[in-house]
Amino acid sequence: MKNLFEIKKLNMHYPIVDGLMGNVKGYIYALNNIDLEIKENEILGLVGESGSGKSTLGNCILKLLEPTSGEVIFENENILSKKKKELNDFRKKAQLIFQNPYMSLNPRMKIYDILKEPFIINKIKNYDKKIKEIIKLIGMDEEVLSRYPHEFSGGQRQRIAIARAIILNPEFIVADEPVSALDVSIQAQIINLLIDLKNHLNLTMLFISHDLSVIKYICDRVAVMYLGEIVEITSKEEFFKNHKHPYSQALLNAVPVINENKSKKIILEGDLPSPSNPPKGCKFHTRCPYAMEKCSTQIPELKEIGNNHKVRCFLCD
Numbered sequence: 001m002k003n004l005f006e007i008k009k010l011n012m013h014y015p016i017v018d019g020l021m022g023n024v025k026g027y028i029y030a031l032n033n034i035d036l037e038i039k040e041n042e043i044l045g046l047v048g049e050s051g052s053g054k055s056t057l058g059n060c061i062l063k064l065l066e067p068t069s070g071e072v073i074f075e076n077e078n079i080l081s082k083k084k085k086e087l088n089d090f091r092k093k094a095q096l097i098f099q100n101p102y103m104s105l106n107p108r109m110k111i112y113d114i115l116k117e118p119f120i121i122n123k124i125k126n127y128d129k130k131i132k133e134i135i136k137l138i139g140m141d142e143e144v145l146s147r148y149p150h151e152f153s154g155g156q157r158q159r160i161a162i163a164r165a166i167i168l169n170p171e172f173i174v175a176d177e178p179v180s181a182l183d184v185s186i187q188a189q190i191i192n193l194l195i196d197l198k199n200h201l202n203l204t205m206l207f208i209s210h211d212l213s214v215i216k217y218i219c220d221r222v223a224v225m226y227l228g229e230i231v232e233i234t235s236k237e238e239f240f241k242n243h244k245h246p247y248s249q250a251l252l253n254a255v256p257v258i259n260e261n262k263s264k265k266i267i268l269e270g271d272l273p274s275p276s277n278p279p280k281g282c283k284f285h286t287r288c289p290y291a292m293e294k295c296s297t298q299i300p301e302l303k304e305i306g307n308n309h310k311v312r313c314f315l316c317d
Ligand code: SF4
Pocket: 245, 246, 247, 282, 283, 284, 285, 286, 288, 289, 290, 291, 292, 295, 300, 312, 313, 314, 315
């Protein structure tokens, strides 16, 4: 499969500014040297605890945040070097679905106007037919177009937010925890809708979630993030049967029903260290039961171990 995105050495370091003088007293190291490919027509799952940098990565890929350094190559061009005006085309092709459907729809606008907005912003005429088509595609009736967001349940609002994201026929979607704010009973419906749309519209998706059972259901590949770094990336099948990184093992141990690997149980203890003062060496060494002496001084690289499986851990050297 061809790559749709190539992310190279991506860093996002937020300055911590001190008082009125505005002196920079440190940095929050949210993303560190991220190298990642997103393949055409795949759903790549991005997992990790909250604070691991997943949403920051999604926002940097879409250039909704300005990374400190690195490249995001899309259709042979580095999106990060483009000016705002030059991004119009990219914005149509790459969209974001937010976590919270209660916040992402303007309560003062009717659904028709919410869906019309992307056309107006992009100066596209003749949107009426498309709006009616898209509302059917997400499983709702045309009569909802004259209503306001508060008249709908969370699941229905998320359907409308998805409709808005796909209405200009994007190629790529970042879905940032799109079901975590919804009732469990509704989650499966929205996930099935996303799978149908992905197949119907040939979408590529970065699916951000902390829920491994959702990742297992929807994704083709899985990338695991810890403190702003990718620590493991492989196919879904390989990940659930043959994960190698102790952090992946700990995440899976927290969901015993889907842990297919019979390796030693790791219970994740303590909180994620602060990204403003990350541990030296392997960032996971303060919580890793296998940590060796060199883990606190040397940084492991993300290395291919065969079978399109990359791991950042000295145990795999
Ligand atoms: Fe644990 Fe060392 Fe591997 Fe890091 S490099 S995950 S500390 S064994």
